[in-house]
Amino acid sequence: MEMIVAGLLDALSPISLLFVFVGVAIGVLIGAIPGINGPMAIALFIPVTYYMSPLTAIGFLVGLNKGAFFGGAVSAVLLRTPGTPEAAATSWDGYPLTQQGKGEKALRMALYSSVAGDFISTIVLIAIAAPLAAVALFMGPAEIFALISLALTVIAGIGTNSIGRGLMAAGLGIFVGLIGTEPVTALPRLTFDIYQLGSGLSLIPVAIGLLAFSEILLQLEKFTVKGGGEHIVHKFSSKLQDRMVSLKEFFANTKTLLRGSLIGIGVGAMPGLGAPVASFMSYDQAMKRSKKKEEFGKGTLEGIGASESANSAVVAASMIPLFVLGIPGNLAVAMLMGAFMIHGMQPGPLMFQENAQLMYGIYGSLVIASVFLLVIGRFGLRFFCKAVNIPAMILYPIVVFTCIMGSYLGKSDMFDVAVMLIFGFIGYFMRKFDYSYVAFLIGFILAPEWERALQQVVIISEHETFMFFQRPVAMGLMALALFVVVRTFWKSFKDGRQKQMEAATQE
Amino acid sequence: MTRINRDIIAYLVIIGFCILMLTWGIPTYTPAYPGYGASPALVPIVSISVMLFMACLSMFRCCVAVFMNRPLPIEESKFPEELNEEGGFTQVGRVKLYHLVSIMIPCVLLVVAIEYIAYIFVSFVFLMIFQYVIGSRKWGQSIVVSVSLTAVLYIVMRYGFGVPVPGPQIF
Structure with a gap:
């Protein structure tokens, strides 16, 4: 109990409050800019957190992520160009409302739904993560090894249409993640006589390169090759009923918001699915169960509520596998996992024992971030709407130069900038050729832990030959991993054959 | 260049990289087995072997499509710009x-x-x-x-x- 109170008091310290506030504000601003999303923002801002205490750093990054999720709705509603896939469903009803002059109303509904989904999800995280982590403590190296194997197979399917290319990307990520000091012999491995590689590749330049720099390369391609232009935003109506969401309107959507939040929590807690799945699933369910189905797609608050409550609920829920098992379920959480590691913590069930006060401090920051999101969104909405019109000629140099200096900041070494450029280059080709950079990054982050667990299993097995086979949970997880691979291949083979037949018929 | 041809070249590059790592990179730049635990080369070899296997499998699929005239699904054989599908979230396309x-x-x-x-x-x-x-x-x-x-x-x-x-x- 003392730990809980101390943690919450830490979260309420002025410096922590300030950085959570700043994180949420920057997150909303960045999310509102088309083309910049939460994980990218986290990658860009992790170097800044080197100089903060762990709680302040994680609070700032969590606020950034929460803010960016709502910020994505701003461009989706105003321009119908969602900066992130999860905001796509929001644009289906948000943009028609904007065309009717009700853009502010749509954004307010998006804000309230986001905050509702996020708040419910945060409460669920707080309620179940610690008890589940206590159960997870009974897991040994065999279970951890099997669990990471399962996570890698599930994650291989993210961000690509092909499980084969996903596995190749995850394999490369693991290989790159193994560069550095080998854990058993403590000797350099795969360093290719480059002394800077002796301590391995840092997450920051790799993540900035793959997430931010390669994205900017692609956006610049669209911008310079096809030409960019100013966005045209429809003017907001000045009528009060077109600007505000009344309590009656909000509470009329309670069921939709609750359903969306639960879908978001379920999807977020499962590694590999992510916010877009939650958002589309919730929108689909809301439409099927609505009494006014015909209004969907034409500008209904219910559609916005369904999408936003679900995608925002994913943010906190996706931390459940991180806190309970030490496994990142999506890219934003993978970045947060990197931030934890940079600050000397290994996410997982042991965190509740080793850093209990910090964990309760993080819980406090999560709740405070939800409150700040409501306050900042409520009073700063019109200001954030202006962010969608930041000229590209000003935005891109800022982002590119921040990528360069952010990579340098970690070790004060230009070698990291070179690494960032190389991974930006690789990331560009991965995106163009449909290789999942998400699977690469998660493989990169999980590789050392995976190898450590394997080494422990092998060393224990030298004394207890059938150790692995005596652990039913580990065996079950490995069987599940195998099942996931076989099932995905089989499904992909079946779908491929069907599409091949269709293609042959068309020819 | 068609998308299938481009993919075949990409798979060849990956296969070449994997062979280079398996024959030179991993043996040269991995510490010797210390006599206990798993070999330091085990996980790098496994990860590269997964890549090699998947690249061979994917290339075989593309070759069958090209040489045995079994067309691949349209979203794997054409660029999104050829299908007028630009504007979505896919970033697949021709390299500029x-x-x-x-x-x-x-x-x-x-x-x-x-x-x-x-x-x-x-x-x-x-x-x-x-x-x-x-x-x-x-x-x-x-x-x-x-x-x-x-x-x-x-x-x-x-x-x-x-x-x-x-x-x-x-x-």
Whole structure:
């Protein structure tokens, strides 16, 4: 109990409050800019957190992520160009409302739904993560090894249409993640006589390169090759009923918001699915169960509520596998996992024992971030709407130069900038050729832990030959991993054959 | 070049990389087995073998499509721009090499030049060139962006974080 109170008091310290506030504000601003999303923002801002205490750093990054999720709705509603896939469903009803002059109303509904989904999800995280982590403590190296194997197979399917290319990307990520000091012999491995590689590749330049720099390369391609232009935003109506969401309107959507939040929590807690799945699933369910189905797609608050409550609920829920098992379920959480590691913590069930006060401090920051999101969104909405019109000629140099200096900041070494450029280059080709950079990054982050667990299993097995086979949970997880691979291949083979037949018929 | 041909070349590059790593990279740059635990080469070999296996399998699939006339699903054999599917979230497409090189060259030059020339000069020149490359022709705006960005990051790094800026120090 003392730990809980101390943690919450830490979260309420002025410096922590300030950085959570700043994180949420920057997150909303960045999310509102088309083309910049939460994980990218986290990658860009992790170097800044080197100089903060762990709680302040994680609070700032969590606020950034929460803010960016709502910020994505701003461009989706105003321009119908969602900066992130999860905001796509929001644009289906948000943009028609904007065309009717009700853009502010749509954004307010998006804000309230986001905050509702996020708040419910945060409460669920707080309620179940610690008890589940206590159960997870009974897991040994065999279970951890099997669990990471399962996570890698599930994650291989993210961000690509092909499980084969996903596995190749995850394999490369693991290989790159193994560069550095080998854990058993403590000797350099795969360093290719480059002394800077002796301590391995840092997450920051790799993540900035793959997430931010390669994205900017692609956006610049669209911008310079096809030409960019100013966005045209429809003017907001000045009528009060077109600007505000009344309590009656909000509470009329309670069921939709609750359903969306639960879908978001379920999807977020499962590694590999992510916010877009939650958002589309919730929108689909809301439409099927609505009494006014015909209004969907034409500008209904219910559609916005369904999408936003679900995608925002994913943010906190996706931390459940991180806190309970030490496994990142999506890219934003993978970045947060990197931030934890940079600050000397290994996410997982042991965190509740080793850093209990910090964990309760993080819980406090999560709740405070939800409150700040409501306050900042409520009073700063019109200001954030202006962010969608930041000229590209000003935005891109800022982002590119921040990528360069952010990579340098970690070790004060230009070698990291070179690494960032190389991974930006690789990331560009991965995106163009449909290789999942998400699977690469998660493989990169999980590789050392995976190898450590394997080494422990092998060393224990030298004394207890059938150790692995005596652990039913580990065996079950490995069987599940195998099942996931076989099932995905089989499904992909079946779908491929069907599409091949269709293609042959068309020819 | 068709998408299938491009994919075959990509798989060949991956296969070449995997073979190089399995025959030279891993054996040369991995410590010897210490006599206990798993070999330090085990996980690198497993990860590269997964890549090699998947690349061979995928290439075989593409070759069957090309040489045995069994068409692949349309979204795997055509570029999104050929299907008029641009504007979605897919980033798959043709590589614009000229664009890529024109952006990368100033960045690489910055990394090299900053070792010898002071940060303030190199950053200013880099930002001016970068803005020119992406199409900015408003010189006044370019100068303002370059000067302010260089100065802000200098102040943030030097006085905010206490980190020396890269390159020779002139202040």
